Amino acid sequence: MNQTKNQTRIVVNREFTVGDIDPRLFGSFLEHLGRAVYEGIYEPDHPEADEAGFRGDVVELVREIGTTVVRYPGGNFVSGYNWEDGVGPRESRPRRLDLAWRSVETNEVGLNEFVQWTRKAGVDPYLAVNLGTRGPEEALALVEYCNHPGGTARSDLRAAHGFREPHGVKLWCLGNEMDGPWQIGHKTAGEYARVATETAKVMKWADPAIELVACGSSGRGIATFPEWEATVLEHAYDQVDYISLHSYYGNGDNDLPTYLARSLDMDAFIRSVIAAADYVKARKRSRKTINLAFDEWNVWFHSKEQDRKVEPWSVAPPLLEDIYTHEDALLVGCLLITMLRHADRVKIACLAQLVNVIAPIMAVKGGPAWRQTIYYPFMHAATLARGTVLQTHVHGPVYDTKEFDQVDVIESVAVHDPHEEVTTVFCVNRGREPLSAEIELGELGTEAKLLHTALAHDDPKATNGPDRENVVPTVLRERMVANGRVDVPLAGLSWNVLRVVPTR
Ligand code: AHR
Numbered sequence: 001m002n003q004t005k006n007q008t009r010i011v012v013n014r015e016f017t018v019g020d021i022d023p024r025l026f027g028s029f030l031e032h033l034g035r036a037v038y039e040g041i042y043e044p045d046h047p048e049a050d051e052a053g054f055r056g057d058v059v060e061l062v063r064e065i066g067t068t069v070v071r072y073p074g075g076n077f078v079s080g081y082n083w084e085d086g087v088g089p090r091e092s093r094p095r096r097l098d099l100a101w102r103s104v105e106t107n108e109v110g111l112n113e114f115v116q117w118t119r120k121a122g123v124d125p126y127l128a129v130n131l132g133t134r135g136p137e138e139a140l141a142l143v144e145y146c147n148h149p150g151g152t153a154r155s156d157l158r159a160a161h162g163f164r165e166p167h168g169v170k171l172w173c174l175g176n177e178m179d180g181p182w183q184i185g186h187k188t189a190g191e192y193a194r195v196a197t198e199t200a201k202v203m204k205w206a207d208p209a210i211e212l213v214a215c216g217s218s219g220r221g222i223a224t225f226p227e228w229e230a231t232v233l234e235h236a237y238d239q240v241d242y243i244s245l246h247s248y249y250g251n252g253d254n255d256l257p258t259y260l261a262r263s264l265d266m267d268a269f270i271r272s273v274i275a276a277a278d279y280v281k282a283r284k285r286s287r288k289t290i291n292l293a294f295d296e297w298n299v300w301f302h303s304k305e306q307d308r309k310v311e312p313w314s315v316a317p318p319l320l321e322d323i324y325t326h327e328d329a330l331l332v333g334c335l336l337i338t339m340l341r342h343a344d345r346v347k348i349a350c351l352a353q354l355v356n357v358i359a360p361i362m363a364v365k366g367g368p369a370w371r372q373t374i375y376y377p378f379m380h381a382a383t384l385a386r387g388t389v390l391q392t393h394v395h396g397p398v399y400d401t402k403e404f405d406q407v408d409v410i411e412s413v414a415v416h417d418p419h420e421e422v423t424t425v426f427c428v429n430r431g432r433e434p435l436s437a438e439i440e441l442g443e444l445g446t447e448a449k450l451l452h453t454a455l456a457h458d459d460p461k462a463t464n465g466p467d468r469e470n471v472v473p474t475v476l477r478e479r480m481v482a483n484g485r486v487d488v489p490l491a492g493l494s495w496n497v498l499r500v501v502p503t504r
Helices: 056-065 076-080 111-121 136-147 153-160 189-206 227-236 256-260 263-284 326-341 375-384
Strands: 007-020 027-029 069-072 096-098 103-105 124-129 171-174 211-214 242-249 291-299 346-352 361-363 369-371 388-395 410-417 422-429 435-440 448-456 479-481 485-490 494-502
Touching (some): 007 410, 007 422, 056 111, 056 369, 056 375, 069 111, 111 124, 111 136, 124 136, 136 153, 136 189, 171 189, 189 227, 211 227, 227 242, 227 263, 242 263, 242 346, 263 291, 291 326, 326 346, 326 410, 326 422, 326 494, 485 494
Parallel strands (some): 007 435, 069 124, 124 171, 171 211, 211 242, 242 291
Antiparallel strands (some): 007 388, 096 103, 361 369, 388 410, 422 494, 435 485, 448 479
8 A cells, every 4th residue: 555644634615515315325124034034133032022023132223223224025035025925824824945045934024024123123114026036916916015005905904914004115126136147037127127117107006105216236247237227227217216236345355455445346336327327317308317226235255155055945044144344344434435425316225234144233042132343334324424415525645456546545424414513524544554634624613523433443354243342433532623623533444433513
């Protein structure tokens, strides 16, 4: 890393706004996969379980992390799922093969239990419909079952199942990763575009208040990107509201400077999808803008080897149980900053996933629930990034890697909350050396103090566990802002939350 200086300047200007933050930017994801549902949110024999079998300790952590919407039930799982299997009396629900994850699905938890759980957890449901093995008819039936007030067979069935009030599910996605050959019912862009358009039409006819997310590409590297987006939107532009993006990152080659720069890849992905969506807008001379739903993103690589050894066709096998390191938390911080910088177009995002499966929250069967390293940057952003994103200009050292050029050592974004009059700067120091940051706040720094919380650790490979939280945030000393400026020390390899709070 060619770090030239150990000083950086971050300039924030109240007048230069990027866009308002949609709270759904801090969504998450819960799939019928591994121990996410069973032994994750649901474990009826656990000492902390409530009358419905949901773990209270897990719900508490979900509330604490501040996630806003939770996507369900998949993921790859949804492309072979019959939602009808998971409603009605438990004793008559079938056990099925889940081909996506080579597991057995008991259907003990289904749609109604999930909606009940979202109410306890204080989040909104975001439901996926199956466009792998199924199509418009089943999706329409599901919207009617969930959202129609009553007086039709499907809405009355919901009432008969104990839910007289409609669930009022607002946000839906039209299938999952339909561009991927691994997907049950994988489709070409043209095939998906047609079925998504027709499905969207009937779903919105049944409930015009819903919002729909069309499947974009499952990654920037897939050969069909970005023609996929252009084709899908060419057909579905008027029927859908968002296009999805998925991306997972890893440090398989153990190259830390490159790994921490992978948020630049996310940035390029977002810019390309905006370009594809706006190209279709221009072709159609449309006044409508399609926004982005980054509804799967995270670090995923630690568990891939061990998952190959898991016995197939078992119930709730331990799959995708990545144990995250300090360096993973730093990348998650950079990815959050990247999405915030695109707050004008990225309106929805889901950290994949929430519990046990590539998750910030882990739950030991019969034992404690605990926070992974990545829990902290997500919690800070989800609970403190409110209001409007401001452009920040960083004048500081940069470095090159084999994959990326001119990477800022300090990655940052500023958010202004006009109600609280608080400005928050989130920043990551990607370098090993400590740096001093001079923050120029202009009028935002008049009569103010700066509160500093940091996640730092000497060992980038440090992890947390059920008995020991080793990587935890620390509250550092308060500083006064003078003449709109303040100097802040940023430890090497650290995630920082800098809150500029008025003193008057
Ligand atoms: O989140 C794990 C899996 O990753 C999801 O099921 C799928 O959509 C993606 O490939």
